[in-house]
Amino acid sequence: MNSKKLKNNQPLLEINDLKIEGFSDEFWHPIIKGIDLKLQRGEVLGLIGESGAGKSTLGLAAMGYTQPGCRITGGSISFDGKELIGMPEHNKRKLWGTRITYVAQSAAASFNPAHRLINQTTAAKIRAKISDEKSAKEDARELFKTLQLPEHNTIGERYPHQVSGGQLQRVMTAMAMSPRPDLIIFDEPTTALDVTTQVEVLAAMKDIVKEFNTAAIYITHDLAVVAQMADFIKVLRYGEEVEQAKTRVMLDAPEEEYTKSLWSVRSIQKEEEKSDDVVLSLRNIDASYGAGIKVLDNVSINVSRGKTLAVVGESGSGKSTAARVITGLLPQQNGEILFNNIELSKVLRDRSKDQKRQIQMIYQMADTAMNPRQTVGEIIGRPLEFYLSLKGDEKEKRIIELLELIELDETFIDRLPSELSGGQKQRICIARALAANPEIIICDEVTSALDQIVQEGILKLLMRLQREMGITYIFITHDISTVRAISDEVVVMFQGKVVEQGLKSEIFSPPHPEYTNLLLSSVPEMDPDWLTSLVARRDQN
Amino acid sequence: MTDKPSTYSATAEVAYKRIRRTRWQRIKLSLSKAPPTAWFGMIVIFLYIICAVFAPFLAPYGEAEVFPEPFAPWSSEFIFGTDQIGRDILSRMIYGARNTVSIAVATTALAFLIGGTLGLAAAINRSWLDQFLSRSVDVLMAIPSLIFALVLLSIFGSTITNLILIIAVLDSTRVFRLTRAVSLNVVVMDYVEAARLRGEGLGWIMRREILPNIMPPLIAEFGLRFCFVFLTIAALSFLGVGIQPPTADWGSMVRENASLIMFAQYDLKAGLTPLLPAGAIALLTVAVNFVVDWFLHKTSGLRDEQ
Numbered sequence: 001m002n003s004k005k006l007k008n009n010q011p012l013l014e015i016n017d018l019k020i021e022g023f024s025d026e027f028w029h030p031i032i033k034g035i036d037l038k039l040q041r042g043e044v045l046g047l048i049g050e051s052g053a054g055k056s057t058l059g060l061a062a063m064g065y066t067q068p069g070c071r072i073t074g075g076s077i078s079f080d081g082k083e084l085i086g087m088p089e090h091n092k093r094k095l096w097g098t099r100i101t102y103v104a105q106s107a108a109a110s111f112n113p114a115h116r117l118i119n120q121t122t123a124a125k126i127r128a129k130i131s132d133e134k135s136a137k138e139d140a141r142e143l144f145k146t147l148q149l150p151e152h153n154t155i156g157e158r159y160p161h162q163v164s165g166g167q168l169q170r171v172m173t174a175m176a177m178s179p180r181p182d183l184i185i186f187d188e189p190t191t192a193l194d195v196t197t198q199v200e201v202l203a204a205m206k207d208i209v210k211e212f213n214t215a216a217i218y219i220t221h222d223l224a225v226v227a228q229m230a231d232f233i234k235v236l237r238y239g240e241e242v243e244q245a246k247t248r249v250m251l252d253a254p255e256e257e258y259t260k261s262l263w264s265v266r267s268i269q270k271e272e273e274k275s276d277d278v279v280l281s282l283r284n285i286d287a288s289y290g291a292g293i294k295v296l297d298n299v300s301i302n303v304s305r306g307k308t309l310a311v312v313g314e315s316g317s318g319k320s321t322a323a324r325v326i327t328g329l330l331p332q333q334n335g336e337i338l339f340n341n342i343e344l345s346k347v348l349r350d351r352s353k354d355q356k357r358q359i360q361m362i363y364q365m366a367d368t369a370m371n372p373r374q375t376v377g378e379i380i381g382r383p384l385e386f387y388l389s390l391k392g393d394e395k396e397k398r399i400i401e402l403l404e405l406i407e408l409d410e411t412f413i414d415r416l417p418s419e420l421s422g423g424q425k426q427r428i429c430i431a432r433a434l435a436a437n438p439e440i441i442i443c444d445e446v447t448s449a450l451d452q453i454v455q456e457g458i459l460k461l462l463m464r465l466q467r468e469m470g471i472t473y474i475f476i477t478h479d480i481s482t483v484r485a486i487s488d489e490v491v492v493m494f495q496g497k498v499v500e501q502g503l504k505s506e507i508f509s510p511p512h513p514e515y516t517n518l519l520l521s522s523v524p525e526m527d528p529d530w531l532t533s534l535v536a537r538r539d540q541n
Numbered sequence: 542m543t544d545k546p547s548t549y550s551a552t553a554e555v556a557y558k559r560i561r562r563t564r565w566q567r568i569k570l571s572l573s574k575a576p577p578t579a580w581f582g583m584i585v586i587f588l589y590i591i592c593a594v595f596a597p598f599l600a601p602y603g604e605a606e607v608f609p610e611p612f613a614p615w616s617s618e619f620i621f622g623t624d625q626i627g628r629d630i631l632s633r634m635i636y637g638a639r640n641t642v643s644i645a646v647a648t649t650a651l652a653f654l655i656g657g658t659l660g661l662a663a664a665i666n667r668s669w670l671d672q673f674l675s676r677s678v679d680v681l682m683a684i685p686s687l688i689f690a691l692v693l694l695s696i697f698g699s700t701i702t703n704l705i706l707i708i709a710v711l712d713s714t715r716v717f718r719l720t721r722a723v724s725l726n727v728v729v730m731d732y733v734e735a736a737r738l739r740g741e742g743l744g745w746i747m748r749r750e751i752l753p754n755i756m757p758p759l760i761a762e763f764g765l766r767f768c769f770v771f772l773t774i775a776a777l778s779f780l781g782v783g784i785q786p787p788t789a790d791w792g793s794m795v796r797e798n799a800s801l802i803m804f805a806q807y808d809l810k811a812g813l814t815p816l817l818p819a820g821a822i823a824l825l826t827v828a829v830n831f832v833v834d835w836f837l838h839k840t841s842g843l844r845d846e847q
Binding site: 328356372406414422461 | 551554570739754
């Protein structure tokens with residue numbers, strides 16, 4: 001497809017000493033501080049780094065685009081020999097959507113809900129007059145087939161809400177591939193997906209990039225994913241390049257200290273401990289929203305004191321609903337909850353203040369879990385004041401103690417949530433839960449919105465707090481590697497039912513029920529050949 | 542972020558810390574960037590406030606001082622002439638600012654107190670209370686408010702207290718709707734759920750968790766609502782059930798001097814007289830709208846393309 005006459009050796013994309021600044025609080029702040037990048041046709045570059053490293057800004061800059069509030073202050077971006085900086089907008093628009101395309105993180109938010117999928121898939125191609133409508137649609141159906149979408153001939157007639165998240169992400173990939181671009185930019189395309197869906201999307205993307213010899217920039221914070229996709233990897237931090245190398249070289253022998261610390265993330269291991277001291281027990285719980293189908297169906301779970309119980313399952317399996325029932329936000333229809341052998345009331349209102357204090361919750365999105373108008377001191381101070389009646393200096397002292405406990409310091413006390421990074425926000429949420437001196441903390445996907453290195457920090461912190469204070473965790477997650485790292489016991493849930501419950505070692509050793517098997521085999525590994533061999537294995541069966 | 546450790550540390554994560562500014566510095570900063578329309582609006586509002594506060598010092602004559610010369614033409618003695626029973630128009634305009642504007646402010650504040658509180662409660666409660674309040678508000682809103690106010694005022698009598706109460710209740714329906722709608726977006730946030738799980742009462746959730754997050758639209762609405770209330774009072778006064786004589790007020794001044802407009806063909810200035818209080822009403826409304834527009838743009842978070 002890439003029949004354009006190109007001088008040999010000339011890279012498709014060449015970025016030299018690029019500098020970008022962002023405007024906030026009346027000043028310009030550097031975001032990208034001089035980065036070089038070269039990409040040949042058919043090559044896939046993986047960009048990794050923690051949030052705030054400038055990955056997405058660099059990805060967009062490769063298209064010659066900057067977000068509102070950002071400006072390019074130096075360097076050059078040349079695509080196929082043409083300089084993109086300073087190129088008039090209408091010329092750039094001729095490239096965008098046809099020769100350079102973009103796959104966004106959240107497909108659900110990026111599709112127009114009012115148009116059929118196939119019309120959105122072919123829009124750019126028809127607009128650029130690459131082909132007429134009929135052949136564009138024909139081609140789109142072929143792409144749907146290549147991406148293994150079900151009913152590929154008719155799926156395009158559906159609207160975005162009529163297909164699943166994983167399918168939508170694949171349709172978006174089809175949209176990006178449809179004009180046979182020279183360069184695709186993938187910005188965290190699988191972060192929002194379940195592991196079981198992620199595998200399918202990754203395999204489809206890998207195949208299609210190879211098939212059409214397209215160059216790609218793959219932005220992610222998931223190292224195992226980038227290991228599957230990229231030919232070479234560039235590590236970014238604070239808007240600067242840390243190092244760059246071929247994937248295998250980088251995986252085997254990273255040079256920089258920072259890269260090594262990224263690589264060691266999955267090394268946390270906790271020895272499981274058995275305990276018969278049950279602190280919380282759910283007995284035959286049924287629950288549903290309104291009069292609909294049961295979201296929880298006869299669920300019984302025992303939680304051991306001072307241990308970590310991981311609840312695993314894909315979205316819609318009922319794991320978050322279980323948390324809502326335990327906290328009393330959603331009264332169960334049948335069954336009972338025993339806390340320290342005393343039955344908890346179904347309704348939150350009827351529980352005593354002390355019972356409320358004993359069960360605390362940490363949310364997935366730390367952004368929405370903290371009032372944007374309250375400072376860190378107010379957020380952590382409120383439970384102290386509310387449950388423990390601490391005031392004045394005493395409260396202040398305890399707040400600082402809690403901040404130190406979560407490895408932050410007292411300079412954070414007057415910050416607003418918007419002045420914190422993702423990991424710091426989640427730490428403040430942990431401190432807020434700790435402030436109540438709880439027996440149990442329910443962690444609802446607390447690490448899934450975070451970068452891996454930040455995840456590791458949070459998990460280590462949670463484990464340390466458990467050792468020091470004997471807190472019980474109910475850890476809801478869809479990430480198997482997290483479960484491996486921190487749990488003592490595991491509950492696997494699927495469609496509102498408990499599939500398996502037991503010690504970590506029992507769950508992770510064969511034989512598995514069919515669903516557990518699928519879940520376990522879908523977790524990406526750091527081996528670059530993992531995806532290829534997994535797909536081959538599954539095809540055989 | 543001066544020191545950058547080579548490995549991970551929680552305090553060194555990239556987060557942008559804003560510069561601490563005092564409230565005064567922040568106000569100065571945003572004023573320096575205000576567009577000319579906003580400046581115009583602010584200056585006009587400021588002048589009106591000066592007029593209202595210092596009316597007895599600014600006005601050449603008393604509010605209800607009658608001179609033996611009704612319908613006097615514009616002259617150096619009576620700058621804008623006198624009205625039908627010989628009161629100085631300019632003096633009554635200045636006193637009118639005091640009466641009309643302060644009544645409008647009081648009414649709007651009351652409307653916000655009633656509508657805002659009920660709206661927040663409805664948004665948090667979401668059950669029978671929400672249903673009851675929302676349907677009651679629907680009923681009230683179904684009746685044209687000016688006619689409804691006319692009926693109520695003629696039943697209860699046109700005192701200033703009644704005027705404030707009735708217009709406040711009728712206007713609080715709009716405030717209720719807005720507050721409820723914007724609160725619903727905030728109520729679903731995890732931090733409100735967290736406050737509920739903690740066992741916080743309704744009052745705390747309303748005041749501390751939700752209210753600070755819905756202030757910008759409410760403040761903008763306050764400005765607009767003030768304009769509507771102001772116009773309603775003027776309209777009611779024009780119809781004769783609003784502020785009663787001898788209290789000076791712009792709406793009734795328009796009515797009392799309306800017949801003068803027919804003399805415009807003989808004396809242009811006489812024709813202009815009834816338009817002066819009308820102009821005062823219009824100018825304030827426009828000024829408030831300019832300021833509200835600027836404020837809305839500022840808080841909407843829309844960033845002008847650089």
